[in-house]
Amino acid sequence: MNLQFVADGLAMGAMIGLGAIGLTLTYSILRFANFVHGEFIAWGAYTGLVVANGLIVLSPKSGSFGPFSFGWALLIGLFAAMLCGVALALLVDKFAFKQLRMQSNTIVLVIASFGLSLALRSLLEFFVTSQPAYYSRDIQMAVPLGLGVRVTPDQLLVLALAAGLLVVVHVILTRTHAGRAMRAFSENPLLAEVAGIDGAAVVRMTWALGGALAAASGVMLGITVQIRPTMGFDMLLPLFAAAILGGIGSVPGAVMGGLIIGLAEAGGVQLFGGSYRAAVAFLILIAVLLVRPNGLFGRRP
Amino acid sequence: MTAPILEATRIVAGYEPGLPIVRGASIAAKAGEITAILGPNGAGKSTLIKAIAGLVLVSSGKITLADADITETPAHQHIRQGLAFVPQTENVFAGMSVEENLKIAVHILPKAARADRLEKTFALFPDLARQRQLLAGRLSGGQRQMLAAARALVVEPRVLMLDEPSAGLSPKFVASVFAKLVEIRQIGVAIVLVEQNVRAALAIADRAYVLVEGENRHEGTARDLANDPNVAALYFGAHTERAA
Ligand SMILES: Nc1ncnc2c1ncn2[C@@H]1O[C@H](COP(=O)(O)OP(=O)(O)OP(=O)(O)O)[C@@H](O)[C@H]1O
Ligand SMILES: [Mg+2]
Numbered sequence: 084m085n086l087q088f089v090a091d092g093l094a095m096g097a098m099i100g101l102g103a104i105g106l107t108l109t110y111s112i113l114r115f116a117n118f119v120h121g122e123f124i125a126w127g128a129y130t131g132l133v134v135a136n137g138l139i140v141l142s143p144k145s146g147s148f149g150p151f152s153f154g155w156a157l158l159i160g161l162f163a164a165m166l167c168g169v170a171l172a173l174l175v176d177k178f179a180f181k182q183l184r185m186q187s188n189t190i191v192l193v194i195a196s197f198g199l200s201l202a203l204r205s206l207l208e209f210f211v212t213s214q215p216a217y218y219s220r221d222i223q224m225a226v227p228l229g230l231g232v233r234v235t236p237d238q239l240l241v242l243a244l245a246a247g248l249l250v251v252v253h254v255i256l257t258r259t260h261a262g263r264a265m266r267a268f269s270e271n272p273l274l275a276e277v278a279g280i281d282g283a284a285v286v287r288m289t290w291a292l293g294g295a296l297a298a299a300s301g302v303m304l305g306i307t308v309q310i311r312p313t314m315g316f317d318m319l320l321p322l323f324a325a326a327i328l329g330g331i332g333s334v335p336g337a338v339m340g341g342l343i344i345g346l347a348e349a350g351g352v353q354l355f356g357g358s359y360r361a362a363v364a365f366l367i368l369i370a371v372l373l374v375r376p377n378g379l380f381g382r383r384p
Numbered sequence: 385m386t387a388p389i390l391e392a393t394r395i396v397a398g399y400e401p402g403l404p405i406v407r408g409a410s411i412a413a414k415a416g417e418i419t420a421i422l423g424p425n426g427a428g429k430s431t432l433i434k435a436i437a438g439l440v441l442v443s444s445g446k447i448t449l450a451d452a453d454i455t456e457t458p459a460h461q462h463i464r465q466g467l468a469f470v471p472q473t474e475n476v477f478a479g480m481s482v483e484e485n486l487k488i489a490v491h492i493l494p495k496a497a498r499a500d501r502l503e504k505t506f507a508l509f510p511d512l513a514r515q516r517q518l519l520a521g522r523l524s525g526g527q528r529q530m531l532a533a534a535r536a537l538v539v540e541p542r543v544l545m546l547d548e549p550s551a552g553l554s555p556k557f558v559a560s561v562f563a564k565l566v567e568i569r570q571i572g573v574a575i576v577l578v579e580q581n582v583r584a585a586l587a588i589a590d591r592a593y594v595l596v597e598g599e600n601r602h603e604g605t606a607r608d609l610a611n612d613p614n615v616a617a618l619y620f621g622a623h624t625e626r627a628a
Contacts, residue, residue, distance in 0.1 A: 260491050267477050267488050273439055274477065276459040277469050278535060279492040 085231040088349035094238040094307055096345020097245035101300040102318055103325035103337035104252060105293025111269040111332030112289045113184070115192040119175055120297055120322065121315030122203040126171055127164035127298020128305040128314060129211055135160035135218060150236040152219040153306060160218075161244075161302045165295040172294025173287060175199065184286075200316065208312040216310040241303045248299060249338060252292070256334060261288055269332050320361060321348065324368040330378030339379060343367070388412035389574050390436070390467070390543045395445035397435035404443065405431040407598035413543060413574040418565060420585040420606065421578045423595035429578045430472060432595065433545050436576075437469035438462050449543065464492050468536035472547035472578075475532035478521030482512050485520050485531055490538045505538040508567075526557030530564065537568065544568065545576040550584065562588050586610040 102124060109117045138156035139146045145156035179199055183192055225233035256262035268275040268285040276282055297315075304314060311317075325344045329336025344364050351363035371378060390413040398405040406428045413419040421429050434440040436447055438459035447455045449467050457465070477485050486505060490498045506513035509530050515523070520531055529549045536544055549565075550558040558581065566588055569575055579585035586592060586606045594602040594615055602615050609615050 260488070263480070263484055263488050266480060270477050270479050271474055273459075274471065274474060275488075276439070277437060277463070277471065278489045279460050279463040279539075280488070281458075281460045 085353075087232055088353045089346065090228070090232045090234045090238065091352075092346035092349030093342060094234075094242055094345070095349060096342035097242050098300045098303045098307075098341075099318070099321045099325050099345050100338040100341025101245055101248060101296050101303070102322045103329065103341050104249075104334055105296045106322050107326040107329065107331055107333065107337040108265065108269070108289050109293050110326065112265065112286060113180070113192075115189050115196065116323070117293075118193070118196040118200040118319065119203065120293065121317075121319045122200050122207070123168045123171055123294045123297035124301035124304065124315035124318055125204065125207055125310075125312055126315075127168045127301035128310045129207060129216075129312075130167040130298065131157060131160035131164040131302040131305060132216055132218060132310055133160075134163040147219065147221065150223075151240055152221040152223050152235075152237050157218055157302070157306070161299060164298040164302045168294035168296070168298025168301075169291045170294075171203075171298075172290035176287060176290045204312055204316060211312060213312055216305075218305055218310070235307075237306050241307055245300075245303065248296065252296070252334065255292070265289055265292075317361075320368070321345075321364040324364040324371070327368060328371045328378055330380040333378065333380035336378055336380035386414055388414050389450050390448070390576065392432070392436050392447045393445055395432060395435055395442060395447070397431060397440050397442045397445070399431075399440065401443075405598055406435060408445070409593075409595055409598060409600050410445075411576070411593050411600075413576050414590075415542065415574045416569060416572045417590040418569055418575045418577055418588055420589035420592040421576065421595060422582050422585060422592055422609075423601070425580075427595040428598040429595055430547050431598075433469065433547055433576065433578055434471075437467070437545065439469075463489070463536075463539060463541065466540075466542035468539070468541035468544050470529075470532045470536050470544070470546045470549065472551060476520040476523070476528055476535065478519065480520060481517050482520055482523070482531055483516040485535050486538050489535045493539055501538055501540065505534050508537070509534045509564075524557075526553050526560065529553065529557075529561050533561075533564065533568075537573075541573065543574045543576065545578075547578045548580060549577070550579065550581045558584060583610075 106117065106120050109120065135157040138159060145154045148154040179195060180192065183195055223235040223237055225235050227233050256266060264275065264280045264285050265288060267278065268280060268282060272282060301315065321344050325340035326337050328343060329340030344367060347367060348360050348363045351359050393410045394408045395406050395410065396404045396408060409428065409432055411419065411421060421432065423429050431440055435442050438457060442455055446453065449465055452465065454462065454465060486502055490501050493501060511527055512531055512534055520528065523531060533546065533549065549561050553561065562584055565575055565577065577585055577589065586609060589606040592603065592606050592609045593600055594609065602609060602612065
């Protein structure tokens with residue numbers, strides 16, 4: 084076994100981690116498993132594609148820079164994708180879950196999110212067909228890093244972008260009032276209200292942050308793998324596994340969980356072949372639920 | 385006679401429609417006084433102050449704060465109007481530092497006033513000032529109650545309601561929590577104190593209400609109630625026996 088899986092796993096794990104942050108936050112603040120989260124990933128990836136392709140038509144040079152397969156067109160696309168993630172998340176909250184939250188139990192919310200995710204996925208497929216798409220068809224040369232590990236410049240940039248976003252999220256959660264309010268509300272909603280925090284505003288912020296991060300991870304997945312309407316749905320299992328492994332509500336946990344799932348998947352693929360990729364996340368999920376249901380960083384319920 | 389700052393009149397409140405827990409109870413609290421709410425287990429004391437705090441649905445009755453009707457005000461607005469509440473349990477954010485617990489609360493004030501209020505509050509609670517970065521979940525029981533009170537006081541509320549701040553504390557801590565309440569009363573805050581610890585509560589309170597089955601059973605000055613044989617017979621005979 085060579086160390087290649089470490090590079091692939093970290094790149095994949097960073098994207099899983101980004102997506103899992105939103106999932107863990109929505110889970111701990113809204114108190115239900117939100118399947119729509121996967122669609123923010125796919126919609127984000129396609130928004131990035133549409134915006135980047137539009138810009139490339141206007142200015143062909145924006146298509147690539149340096150050793151990368153993409154250029155600033157896609158960086159603007161990434162920004163647009165995150166805005167789309169925010170907008171979509173806020174719409175979903177306003178028109179679907181706001182009402183349901185007040186009058187329904189968790190099962191209704193989960194089923195509703197499942198149905199809505201199906202609807203959003205079909206809508207996307209209607210617009211873009213189910214054929215896979217790519218931001219760029221350039222073949223990238225992988226650079227040897229030593230110890231038999233080779234990475235593409237794209238992978239490195241995605242890793243750096245993900246790390247940058249993680250720092251931003253960390254600063255938001257620990258240094259801003261909005262972030263503290265989200266943490267406070269996820270720990271104890273009644274006490275948060277007593278301390279003057281408007282729960283409805285916190286819920287909106289949570290959707291927005293989760294939507295933006297999911298969309299960003301969608302664009303990164305598009306860069307390093309490919310873009311498909313079902314890409315978000317396919318990510319749900321690793322996302323849930325990462326969020327639960329890290330401990331629901333824990334942002335550092337979601338990131339650690341994402342990296343562990345990413346590494347385990349890549350290791351599994353190297354040992355047993357690509358068809359077992361999904362099984363790895365599933366096995367970890369089951370094992371965590373059996374052995375340590377609160378996850379690595381989770382609070383006792 | 386000064387007029388009460390907080391008045392809750394004929395409150396009916398509960399957790400499920402048609403199942404009122406508080407059934408017409410009324411209380412009033414004045415600035416610079418400690419108003420105790422006493423009564424046996426399950427009398428509805430906690431439900432009443434949660435209803436005043438906006439956390440339990442009030443189906444009838446009226447709550448006024450300095451003559452403003454706050455019966456329908458959402459819970460998160462109460463603190464902005466000067467009504468602070470310290471719940472009985474889970475009353476600090478355990479996963480956040482002592483300082484973060486206060487920063488969250490002080491945010492409702494204008495930016496220029498926040499740092500000053502934070503430092504004044506730490507001056508009032510020197511034990512907390514020494515442990516600003518400690519996770520609130522690691523504080524001792526007594527210090528937790530202090531932090532919970534500090535969180536409520538950091539915005540200089542006009543009314544401070546506390547639900548059994550002495551519950552689960554050793555006698556030494558009970559004494560220090562109650563001494564702190566007396567200190568806070570001197571600032572001119574109206575304190576509403578729900579307590580099981582009847583003797584200790586009546587010793588520091590100015591007025592008291594005894595609630596039974598969601599209704600006022602007795603009310604009067606703390607001294608009168610402490611000497612009232614009916615009140616003693618009702619329940620604090622039993623309580624002092626248990627404590628002895
Ligand atoms: N969250 C809740 N949901 C439903 N019923 C509740 C809830 N909290 C309390 N009750 C019920 O309301 C009644 C009054 O409870 P409450 O907590 O107000 O009494 P209390 O006077 O504060 O008692 P204690 O001295 O034990 O704290 C009890 O019968 C209790 O079972
Ligand atoms: Mg109680």
